[in-house]
Amino acid sequence: MAKYETGTVVQRLAGNVYEVDEGNSHIEVNQEVAAATGAGDLLIRVCPAHVYSREADGTIGVEYAACLECGTCLAVAPPGVLTWHYPASSMGVAFREG
Ligand code: SF4
Structure with missing residues (x-):
């Protein structure tokens, strides 16, 4: 039986392919609400x-x-x-492993 090498998380993520919808972010942060709720640090973490x-x-x-x-x-x-939606069709991440 062949041994399956999974690699590190970073190595596995490096197999992803991204189609970037330049100038059309699918994520928007309401800066006022983020500041009022302290959500920024949470999102970063x-x-x-x-x-x-x-x-x-x-x-x-x-x-x-x-x-x-x-x-x-x-x-x-x-x-x-947050205002969040999936990227437009054929845009965003394509997982190649994992
Ligand atoms: S990777 Fe996950 S947590 Fe990070 S912005 Fe995208 S959906 Fe949010």
Whole structure:
């Protein structure tokens, strides 16, 4: 029987292919609600793809091209913080392994 090598998480994620819908983010952060609820730090912590970051001006940055479409941010964000939908057809992540 052949041995199946799974590799590290980083190695497995490197097998993904991304079709980026340039200029059309499928994720928007309501900065006022995020600031009022403190949701920014939560989003930064939970996203496995490090999509969210703290900008120099204190707002929450969104690197939507890296999104794995896992839905974790939607599950934990307080109401009104996120507007999220799947990328347009044929856009976004295509999983090749795992
Ligand atoms: S759906 Fe998953 S990968 Fe995409 S931004 Fe939310 S937590 Fe990150």
